[in-house]
Amino acid sequence: MKEKPSFPPDLDEYPSGALAYRDLEHSFLTFYQRNARLKNSLSWRMTLPIRQVTHHNRRWRARFARLRLAAQHLQALFQHTKQHGLAALWRTFREKGRAPTHIDLAYHHWRKAHPLPRLNDDEVTPRRLLVLISPEALRSPDYPVCLASLQEQRGCTVVVNPLSDPLPTQLDVYDAIIWMRTAAMLVPDYGQIACRALSDGSILFYADHDTHLSTILHERPFFKPAFSPELLGQVDYLAAGCALSPDWLAEQGRPDDSYLYEMLRHLSSSQVRHLPLCLSHLPASVSARLVPPISPAAAPSPPIMEGLKVSLVIPTAFHGTYLQTLLESLYRTTEGYREQLETIIITNKEPEQAEAALKDCLMPCRLIYYDRDFNYSAVNNEAVRQTEGAILFFLNDDIEFKDAYWLPDMLALLQRPQTGAVGSLLLYPDNTIQHAGCLIGMNGGVGHIGVGLPADTDIYHGILTAQREVSAVTGACLAIRRDIFLKAGMFDEHLPLSFNDVALCLRLRDLGYTQYVTTRSRIIHHESRSRGYDVTARKHQANREHFLYARTRYPGIREADPYYSPNLDLSSVYLGYASRSSAQQARFLRPPSPGCLILLAQRMDYDPSTQSLVDMLAQHKTEGLIRLIIAGTNETRFSRQCCAALAPAPVRIEPVQNLRNALLNAPEGALFLDLRLLEVMDGLPPDLPLIGIWVHDGRLCFTDLFGRRTLQQQSLEQSPIDLSSLILARDPLKDNMTKELDKSLARPCALKAHPHIP
Known part of the structure; x- marks a missing residue:
């Protein structure tokens, strides 16, 4: 028999949990x-x-x-x-430039398993479309195929007009204007879907696209984010066609490609509709990197905040020589801004150690001593209170600037009134990506996308290396205006190490500000070299407690990231494809049906929750369509009581292993899951509109399971919400559930665990 491996006994790092450590060691050896x-x-x-x-x-x-x-x-x-x-x-x-069989097989199989939903014949109505063809598309050898796809639009009368020719005098006779800059092929339902999307007053509609190789082979899918004006200036994700409102286009005069792009970048997200379905196909001759047209009428950038004071806040414990490296790189890359800069070094170490570390520093610094235990949020907040800079930069002491682009690029974005926090592309010392924006919902929490990819990667049409909008940025290199930072409440001091930067960005997003990440500069981040990695059991437990608090205190963590497509996998940092059911695909095209699906576990007669659930079913059966599935294999007294309460509606009894497919293929807009069946959630997509249901002291309670993983103990907040409003709503999480939960979760509360969650 092989020698038993030694379990790392780091008891010094885990003084308060020796019992838990022994249990873990016993489980490992067993x-x-x-x-x-x-x-x-x-x-x-x-x-x-x-x-x-x-x-x-x-x-x-x-x-x-x-x-x-x-x-x-x-x-x-x-x-x-x-x-x-x-x-x-x-x-x-x-x-x-490659062999014909070098196809993206992963997307080939994904597309085969996720066929595109189609409109029914009764959903097709007569429409009139005006198609504006750019000169680039007219010169393409694939233009005849593009023209054939336009003539095959279901129920649509199509008029083709080159963009170089004058526009028709009466645009209001058309239901939509389709603008095509490349000779892309549209699916037959594109015109109908575009007209339906623009009927609510939207100005712009766009969908996903891929590259067409043959009738069965496609590659290079572009699963696009929500409307991102900054990204549109870097990557042309409208190249495969988009639909415009005729009223809006009539106000633009006689536009060209570059003028239209410049005007579209000024739209707000409420004026744009995006459908995450591949409704168009680029020809194989189009380059993989989609470059937008350059507008000659773009206004020059104003001077970058001349005269404003900039405060650089750097918390440190003087571990190694990382702080000296950072200060040397600051001195080397900020030559034209030194009169505006104020460098603040804040530490809780002894004054002698701090002065010895900074005695040979060329960068002028100001020392602030913090006489309490290290708390990243509290340390930065204290430094801000003792500074007067209009612009605040929060920097980790283990980063290193390699060029001078970082400061002007971040300051240029901060000039915009709607800008909240600005981050930057951070690289590991081996020139691979460490941070290119935070992704909300990754593995049920928050993560970095593209970690480990080369810095010059062109993956996914160059999105990762493009300056763009993101939901959150890391606090290792974060810039923000002082007034906005104070308005958002500064860093949350209940989060001493992690998730404080994400919490700040979520509060900024709730206030209407947008977060950006710059990618031109090269910044090296020696990640966690100062405080160390979270490798000990005590650090893991502390990190988990901070995550539970952040998810409870800030409901935005539960929401889907708008700058990440639902067709992409949230468990992969390399933009993998997400698995979706046919019902989920159909939800993109048409709203879910009213009613609800309830999944309940079997209960015994002596269970106090039995009568409450039966009374709930009998009370609400007349208010809407209720479909009930009970986990099990045989009929029981509880299932017969539910049948009598819901009569004449049928009640199904299904094994637990079949409940996951029932949730994925449910057409209803409200899905309820008994918290005694939490194992069903393993592997479900995080954007499924799932609501947990349980009984507490004879009262029916709900909890938002939207975008969560419950493989470990969760913190739940009881919410007394009326079930009637959830049954009647087509999108209950957006219409009722989220509003009520946001009210309750916005208040500080103690973390509570449900007894049935392992």
């Missing part, structure tokens, strides 16, 4: 012993041939799958050649 006993058993050795056969069977199945895919490639190439000729086939491969 698992190792059981594993070793199994591999040395007779049954394990006897079943070795079966496992080998199974392994070889999987390998051969994978080989046959590759052969089937190769046959599909050959069939697609034959169809492409038959339709467009050998010259078009050669031009496609030459422009792509």
Whole structure:
């Protein structure tokens, strides 16, 4: 038997949890012993041939799958050649610069598993469309295919007008104006969907797109974020076509491509509709990097805040030489701004140690001593109270500036009145990405996107390396105006180490401000070199407690990130594809049906919650369609009581393993899950509109499970919400649930755990 591995006994870092440490060590050693006993058993050795056969069977199945895919490639190439000729086939491969079988197979399989929903025949109404074709699209060799897709729009009368020609005098006779800068192919329902999206008074409508290779092969999907004017100036995510309001276009005179882009960037998010479905396909000849047209009429940037004082706040404990490296890089990269800068070093260390560390520093610094235990939020708040700078920069002492772009780029964004916090692209010392914006909802919490990718990566059409809007930025390099920082309430001192920067950004977002990340400068971040990584059990527990407080205190963490597509996986930092059911795909196209689906666990007669649930079903059965599923395999007294309460509506009894599919394929807008069935949530997409239901002291309570993972103990806040309003609402989380929970969760409260959650 192999020697037992030693469990790291870091008791000095875990003085208050020795009992929990011993339990963890016992579990680890027990698992190792059981594993070793199994591999040395007779049954394990006897079943070795079966496992080998199974392994070889999987390998051969994978080989046959590759052969089937190769046959599909050959069939697609034959169809492409038959339709467009050998010259078009050669031009496609030459422009792509690679072999014809180097296809994005992950997207190929994802697209096959997620077919595009279509409108029903009764949903198609007569429409009139005006299509503005840019000169670039007219010169494209794929323009005939684009024109054919326009003529196939269902129920639409299409009029094509080159953008270089004068516009028709009467634009109000059209339901929508489709602007196409490339020779993209539109799906047959595009015109109907665009007209429906613009019917509520919106000005701009756009959808996702991919690249068309053949009738069955597509690649390079562009799952786009919510409307981002700053990103639109860096990446042309409207290149595959968009729809404009005729009334708005009539006010623009005779526009060209660059003028339209400049005007569209001034729209607000309430005037734009985005549908996360691939409704258009770019030709293979279009470059992977979509560059927007440059507007010659763009106004020059004003002087960058001349005369305003800028305060650089740097908390430190003087570990290593990282602070000296930071100050040297500051002195080297801020030559034109030194008269405006004020560098504040705040520490809780001894004055002698601080003075010794800063005696040879070229950068003028001011020392502030903090005589209490280190708290990142409290330390920065105290430094702000003792400074007068109109612009505040919060910097970690383990970052290093490599060029002088960071300060003017961040100050330029702070000149905008709607700007809240501004962050920057941070790199590891090996020139890979450490921070390119925070993603709300990653793994049920908050994370960084693109971690570990090269700094010059062009992944996903260059979004990660483009200056853009984000939901939150890291506090390692954060800039904000002083008045906005005070208006937002400064850093939350209940979050001493982590999540304080995210909480600040969420408060700024609630106040109507936008967060940005700049990407031109090169900033090295030696992550956690000052305070260390969260590798000990005590640090893990503290970090979890801070996360529970942040999620309870700031309900914005529960919401989906608007700058991240729901088609992308929230558990992957490399922009993987999310798995979605057909019902979820259909929700993008049409609103969910009224009514609710309730999933309940079986209950015994002596359970005090039984009567409350039965009374609830009997009380609300006449107010809307209620579909009830009870977990189990056999009929019980509780299920018969529910059938009698909901009669004549049927009640189904399903095994627990089938409940996940029932939630994913539910057409209702309100989904209720008994908190005794929390294991069903494992693997569900985080944006599912799920509401937890439970009984406390005979009273029906609800909790918002929107965007959460409950693999461990959760903090829940009881919310006395009327079930009738949730049944009648088509989008209960947005219409009722979120409003009520925001009111209750906005107040400081103690964390409470539900007894049924493991």
